[in-house]
Amino acid sequence: MDERNITFMFYGLAVAWGLLAVYAVLLGLRDRDLTKQLDTLKRMVEEKK
């Protein structure tokens, strides 16, 4: 019982950190994607000028 208690504590803390980390990574990925889109568009507009 006690051992499971400790394991589950680790699970709990891991989930708390893990979920927030996953969200942070998702934000980062979206950020990269948006920056790439923006750059491509900017270059496209420059070329057309």
Next chain:
Amino acid sequence: MRRKIILALGVVALPLLLRNLYVIMFLVPDEMEQGPIYRIFYYHLPAFFTAALCYLTALVASVLYLAKKDQKYDAIAVSATETGLAFAAVNLITGMIWGRISWGIWWAWDPRLTWALICWLVYFGYLMLRSAIDDPTERAKNSAVLSIFASASVAVTWKAIEWWRTQHPGPVLSIRTGGVQKIDPAMEQMLYVNTVALLLLGLIFVLVRLRQEEVQREIDALRRYAHAMN
């Protein structure tokens, strides 16, 4: 400027979060009845506070959008809702893990749990609705209206659970119990410190997300410009 603020907040938040993790894992004593598992609580409750604050921000921003019709408020509403969902997920899942040990089951159809789940579903619906509308003005308006309904539904459910019997532990913070000390002052203090840390992290998420909304608008504008040149 915005970038620097985010960076500065990160510099404060990250060490604080790490320090808290260290303290929570190694320095605070075990709770007498529950053993080590209670440490989850240091994330469970602060995550709830952060999520609740996010939902509240989303409501205020939605009402402001309908009053002022400024896309800025729509961006705030969606950023806050998304961040709120992330923290609410932490709250829900840590709660489930705690319940597995303390109650022996992953999920109890308990009023508090039900309420939290409904909240999550309702605000997830908000994001679904957003992704289905293309015109930004229409999207902002309809989702602002939905957000108001969501808060109303959440408030009703919140009220309703007071009538039910719950097996969820009652309030422990001394501000909620009227000064009665239910937990060790050191524990309570740690709870506050980690709440601050998670709130900071939440703020960073919202700010980053807000910037993304702005970049998205910039992209849309450029795309239109490029089309117009053709």
Next chain:
Amino acid sequence: MSAPAVAAAGVWKYFGDYPALRDVRFELQPGECLALLGRNGAGKTTLLRILGGLSGASKGAVEINGGDVRASETRAKIGWLGHSIGLYDELSARENLRTFGALYGVTTAMITEWLAKVNLSHVADSPVREYSRGMRQRLAVARSFLHEPKLLLLDEPFTSLDDKAIALLQGLLAEARAGGATIILSTHQIREAMELASKVALLDRGKLVHFGERTREMVEDPGYLYRTYGGAA
């Protein structure tokens, strides 16, 4: 001096960040007929929808006879004819007109009269679904003139109508103008528009590039307007 029939004061309409209308301002006196010209996507329909209260301006204000469009009394005096007929297929002509008539406070006797006027009395009780295209269009025209509106908003009225319906519509429009009604119609067909219009407005990418009296040059040379003020495709 009474209030103008239509007054648009600096109307902007944004779709997201995109301005579909930019600072449109004009005034129309009662009894005037405005032809709203411009290429596709210039904002003609958007402007008409705002004038009809179907859509709100992002900035600026619209007044109809000195009143707010979203006030019920104001809208009771507006007649709307959009791209589609705006009728229920499963209901009969009489039921359709009764439904809309009830919203405007039109009597049953007047509905019977209108059915005769648009030559649909013999089929008044069969569902609109069974009508021919021309019959549906005539009924749509009747629907929008039913309550003797003081302001008529017509979106591309001549493009989808057949000859009979056009004749009917032109007759009704002339009648309405004689009765002091104000008319705004958006259109591609410059010739037909010029016959009716007393004023001409030209929209280009959301901007009102020209607003003024109809002149002889415009009537004689359909290309004149676009050449002078721009805005052609």
Next chain:
Amino acid sequence: MTTLRHAATIAAKDLRSEFRTKESINSTLSFSVVILLLFSFAFDPSPDMIAEFGGGLLWMVFAFAGALIVNRSFARELPNDCIDVLVSSPASGAALFLGKAVAAFVLLFGIECVCLPVFGVFYNITWWRSIGGLLGVLALGTWALACAGTFFSALTVNLRLRELMLPMLLYPMLIPALLSVMMLTNTLLTGQAIPDDFTVWLRLLIGFNVMFTTLSVYLAETVLVR
């Protein structure tokens, strides 16, 4: 006053065109009966069990039926752009919303009244013992479904995947109302009066209705004028 008159016109129009085509009545009614039948195969319920979850079962069916009905509510205006004519008419957004909600209520309530005897036959229940209270509770629950459903139908009418989106948004919001009405129906099906400690459910249901109706009436114009 004018608002109510306009609402009545809209409701009458909606009901008339529905009875003309019977599109949603037929599909919803047959769907509900089939589900009731399937449930009775799946559970083979004893009288005790029915006392415990009869109301829940019944309201599951009604919630599905309700989503089908309100899906058509504003979608009915899409062909020929009738919604434009209605919004430009003197009727206010609130009147349009109320009229459509009343029409949905009448349709759904009618379907429920047909389903109830079918339910009684399949599950061997004497459901009519407290018919007055039962109808009252049914009406309250149905209004919650019709009101929230019609409003969300206006919100989602222009979307791709509208049929999917509407229930996804609607059901989570309706949980408080559905839960109360299920509890109340459970007791009433067994023929008892509502016990004292159940008045909280009644209060919750009424409170939900009042709040959703007020919000919808207040926000309808915002949603309909684009």
